Amino acid sequence: MFDLSCDVAVIGAGTAGLGAARRALREGAKVLLIDDKFAGTMCANVGCMPSKLLIAASKAADHARRGALFGVRVSDVSIDGKAVMQRVRDERDRFAASTRKSFEDFPEGTLIKARARFTAPGELALDDGRTIKAKAIVVATGGTPKIPEAFSGLGDLCFTHETIFELPDLPKSMAVIGAGPIGLELAQAFARLGVKVSLFDDSETLGGVDDPHLQAMIQDTLSEDMMLCLGVTSRAHRNNDQIVVTYEGKGHSASESVDILLVATGRPPQFDGLDLEKAGIACDDKGTPLYDQQTMQCGTAPIFLAGDAAADRPILHEASAEGSIAGRNAATFPKVTPTQRMIPFSMVFSQPVLARIGEEPSNDHIIARASYGDQGRAKVDGEAIGEVQIVADPSDGRLLGAILFCPGAEHMAHLFVAAISAGLTASQMLSHPFYHPTLEEGLKPALREICSRVPSSGDYDRTSAPGG
Ligand SMILES: Cc1cc2nc3c(=O)[nH]c(=O)nc-3n(C[C@H](O)[C@H](O)[C@H](O)COP(=O)(O)OP(=O)(O)OC[C@H]3O[C@@H](n4cnc5c(N)ncnc54)[C@H](O)[C@@H]3O)c2cc1C
Numbered sequence: 001m002f003d004l005s006c007d008v009a010v011i012g013a014g015t016a017g018l019g020a021a022r023r024a025l026r027e028g029a030k031v032l033l034i035d036d037k038f039a040g041t042m043c044a045n046v047g048c049m050p051s052k053l054l055i056a057a058s059k060a061a062d063h064a065r066r067g068a069l070f071g072v073r074v075s076d077v078s079i080d081g082k083a084v085m086q087r088v089r090d091e092r093d094r095f096a097a098s099t100r101k102s103f104e105d106f107p108e109g110t111l112i113k114a115r116a117r118f119t120a121p122g123e124l125a126l127d128d129g130r131t132i133k134a135k136a137i138v139v140a141t142g143g144t145p146k147i148p149e150a151f152s153g154l155g156d157l158c159f160t161h162e163t164i165f166e167l168p169d170l171p172k173s174m175a176v177i178g179a180g181p182i183g184l185e186l187a188q189a190f191a192r193l194g195v196k197v198s199l200f201d202d203s204e205t206l207g208g209v210d211d212p213h214l215q216a217m218i219q220d221t222l223s224e225d226m227m228l229c230l231g232v233t234s235r236a237h238r239n240n241d242q243i244v245v246t247y248e249g250k251g252h253s254a255s256e257s258v259d260i261l262l263v264a265t266g267r268p269p270q271f272d273g274l275d276l277e278k279a280g281i282a283c284d285d286k287g288t289p290l291y292d293q294q295t296m297q298c299g300t301a302p303i304f305l306a307g308d309a310a311a312d313r314p315i316l317h318e319a320s321a322e323g324s325i326a327g328r329n330a331a332t333f334p335k336v337t338p339t340q341r342m343i344p345f346s347m348v349f350s351q352p353v354l355a356r357i358g359e360e361p362s363n364d365h366i367i368a369r370a371s372y373g374d375q376g377r378a379k380v381d382g383e384a385i386g387e388v389q390i391v392a393d394p395s396d397g398r399l400l401g402a403i404l405f406c407p408g409a410e411h412m413a414h415l416f417v418a419a420i421s422a423g424l425t426a427s428q429m430l431s432h433p434f435y436h437p438t439l440e441e442g443l444k445p446a447l448r449e450i451c452s453r454v455p456s457s458g459d460y461d462r463t464s465a466p467g468g
Pocket residue numbers: 011012013014015016017034035036037038039040041042043046047048049051114115116117140141142143161182267270273274306307308309313314315316317319349
């Protein structure tokens with residue numbers, strides 16, 4: 001006999017699990033939402049929100065320093081590291097509290113505070129000794145930071161995103177290992193707050209950008225804030241109250257002594273202790289369950305993945321969407337309905353932001369560029385830097401993708417999401433008004449280039465406003 005039974009058991013009350021549980025409840029299922037902490041989502045506690053709060057502080061510092069460009073002299077810009085970190089935590093705590101408050105909306109008896117593991121297909125054991133029988137199970141256990149062997153054993157001077165926001169004060173120097181989104185965002189933010197930062201990655205490129213021109217521009221921009229060591233093999237050891245990072249690559253080797261180390265080398269799915277092998281599902285060679293991206297179902301089993309546990313698109317809006325897909329299908333199992341997934345869309349909140357939308361550039365596409373190095377509004381704002389690449393279908397000029405590394409990228413990226421999803425062509429985009437003087441006007445040269453290369457584009461706006 002089981003202690004508890006339900007239609008849908010959801011393991012993990014992060015963004016994905018909450019989405020799954022709410023959706024399954026809406027479908028009329030009896031739901032149990034299991035989490036070992038119910039501390040609020042990872043995004044609010046140690047992810048999106050504290051990292052963006054730190055970036056906000058770094059932007060304030062940058063604006064203060066750059067005031068002189070506009071004739072605004074801010075004498076003696078100094079950073080109060082304790083106050084910076086305290087605001088990060090205070091605001092973060094408010095976000096986390098509001099995600100915790102949302103747990104109160106669940107019907108009584110839905111929330112189970114415990115760690116779950118599989119004992120058989122459709123059966124779970126909790127670490128408080130109780131057992132659960134579920135008709136369907138959603139695994140939404142998130143990811144966990146990976147610390148490679150070369151950076152283990154460094155004690156309290158080694159941080160991940162789970163611990164870095166607890167720093168009481170800013171360090172004088174730090175090394176960041178891994179130049180993925182976490183490493184790039186935090187390295188630049190700390191650097192702009194006055195920390196001497198060195199960023200290491202074994203890959204030679206940043207942000208997954210293959211285009212050599214854009215890659216060089218990204219590297220040049222980031223190098224202004226920090227020492228960038230790409231394509232190097234690095235390791236670290238502790239020397240009293242310092243960390244020594246040694247690195248080698250391209251025929252040279254060197255070492256760097258820093259106050260602390262931030263390891264940001266990826267966040268694989270969190271399946272430890274879940275005993276997935278007892279769930280009766282097939283896994284790949286890394287132990288990740290094989291699943292269908294449109295249904296989130298693992299094979300034909302009544303088991304569904306969602307969020308960072310699924311690993312394919314480890315970003316927030318996808319965690320939420322996957323939770324909803326998994327929750328609905330778990331509730332209606334054995335009826336499982338495929339859902340058309342959203343257009344790929346990701347951003348790195350560097351300054352400027354690097355945003356990628358839709359299809360990657362390839363030789364089969366038109367790739368049109370627009371530089372922001374001399375763009376009117378960007379010059380007005382004193383931030384003329386970067387480039388946009390727009391990917392279009394050569395047969396009709398339909399927009400397929402874009403990469404933006406320029407001021408305003410965070411917002412203009414959403415224009416592309418809407419335009420690409422609606423199937424707009426470059427000439428249709430140009431038929432809409434572009435307000436003057438805006439950063440959006442800077443897209444026009446690339447849109448015009450697409451039109452000029454697609455005979456069916458017809459007439460399109462070729463006029464340029466001053467500086468546009
Ligand atoms: C530093 C950082 C910055 C980020 N910034 C952004 C950003 O700006 N924009 C963006 O879109 N995305 C960002 N992301 C990614 C985004 O935060 C994640 O994709 C999203 O939060 C994942 O949600 P989730 O529900 O899958 O996982 P989580 O929120 O981690 O939830 C998993 C839950 O499962 C629980 N759990 C695990 N195992 C068990 C078990 N056996 N039993 C019971 N409970 C269990 C955990 O305690 C946890 O509560 C960022 C991530 C990080 C790390």
